[in-house]
Amino acid sequence: MMQAIAAAELGDDVLGDDPTVERLERTVAAILGMEAAILVPSGTMANQLAIRSACESGDEVICHRDSHVLHYETAAPAALSGCMTQPLEGEAGVFDAESVRRAVRPSDQHAPRSRMLVVENTVNRAGGTAWRREEFRAVASAARDLGLHVHVDGARLWNACIARGYAPGEFLAASADSASVCFSKGLGAPVGSALAGSRALIGRARRFRKMFGGAMRQSGLLAAAAIHALEHHVARLVEDHAHAMRLAAGLSGLPGIEVEPAPRGMRTNMVFLRVPGDAAEFCTRLAAQGVRMIPMGHGRVRAVTHLDVDAAGIERAIEAVRSIAGR
Numbered sequence: 001m002m003q004a005i006a007a008a009e010l011g012d013d014v015l016g017d018d019p020t021v022e023r024l025e026r027t028v029a030a031i032l033g034m035e036a037a038i039l040v041p042s043g044t045m046a047n048q049l050a051i052r053s054a055c056e057s058g059d060e061v062i063c064h065r066d067s068h069v070l071h072y073e074t075a076a077p078a079a080l081s082g083c084m085t086q087p088l089e090g091e092a093g094v095f096d097a098e099s100v101r102r103a104v105r106p107s108d109q110h111a112p113r114s115r116m117l118v119v120e121n122t123v124n125r126a127g128g129t130a131w132r133r134e135e136f137r138a139v140a141s142a143a144r145d146l147g148l149h150v151h152v153d154g155a156r157l158w159n160a161c162i163a164r165g166y167a168p169g170e171f172l173a174a175s176a177d178s179a180s181v182c183f184s185k186g187l188g189a190p191v192g193s194a195l196a197g198s199r200a201l202i203g204r205a206r207r208f209r210k211m212f213g214g215a216m217r218q219s220g221l222l223a224a225a226a227i228h229a230l231e232h233h234v235a236r237l238v239e240d241h242a243h244a245m246r247l248a249a250g251l252s253g254l255p256g257i258e259v260e261p262a263p264r265g266m267r268t269n270m271v272f273l274r275v276p277g278d279a280a281e282f283c284t285r286l287a288a289q290g291v292r293m294i295p296m297g298h299g300r301v302r303a304v305t306h307l308d309v310d311a312a313g314i315e316r317a318i319e320a321v322r323s324i325a326g327r
Helices: 002-007 019-032 043-054 076-081 097-103 133-145 157-164 168-172 199-211 220-232 237-251 279-287 311-326
Strands: 036-040 059-064 084-088 113-120 149-154 178-182 193-197 270-274 300-304
Touching: 002 220, 019 036, 019 168, 019 178, 019 193, 019 220, 036 043, 036 199, 036 220, 043 076, 043 113, 043 149, 043 178, 043 193, 043 199, 076 084, 084 097, 097 133, 113 133, 133 149, 133 168, 149 157, 149 168, 157 168, 157 178, 157 237, 168 178, 193 199, 237 270, 237 311, 279 300, 279 311
Parallel strands: 059 084, 059 113, 113 149, 149 178
Antiparallel strands: 036 193, 178 193, 270 300
């Protein structure tokens, strides 16, 4: 990846002439089965550009109650686009078509306009749930029938594809109006996400990217890393899923540690733990032993496997947790 970065042909993406960025955007659009794509610094910006480009101030975005756009994007739908969010219930971050139908507001001057449905795949807060293709198509069909723009927050779409055995374009095909994907996280690029959709939507998003401060100059450096990640680091995600299963098995049964079951019977690259006491203190003690996990609320801890964690690292993590649990 460093070699790809060093060899990248550069231009100025703000002026629209960085050839490596253009190559990445064409590649992503083709992979996702969309007309066009745009490189952005983060998944949050990709999601917020989708909302800003598809919605108007006073509109409503419907999403699951555990959605990233609801919990981890600093109320940006309201702050940047003037949009409300309406949360849906559903096991492990997944909801059904009837939930969407019930959530859509009637056309009335007293109510916000229901404008967008966001589906997150995989679902972070739910433990890395991967949607089934037929589940998504059912909710997307209902949403489109009701006039909603369907956006997929696919920060970890690559993990869902590996787990469920579908290609990104197959999952999104004729069902999604836009999708965001991330090149860091499991794919290991240093920076970067992309938003894909119609040419008209991406044209609007390009203007708002500049407005939000996300237009970058010689960003072919980042695009080269993302291209390398797409070419070399997608198929190997199966290793991360296997490591997560081994981690979950190794931590099960330790005193005071409760491993949350794999969401809906399928584990991707996340393991969530319930620990006694303060989760932040637990993670601080782990960090002192060279193992990094993250607190996710009171008594809940998240561990994520990725390409920098090998099988030996998983065993070291298990022993670190064992030593803390024993005390």
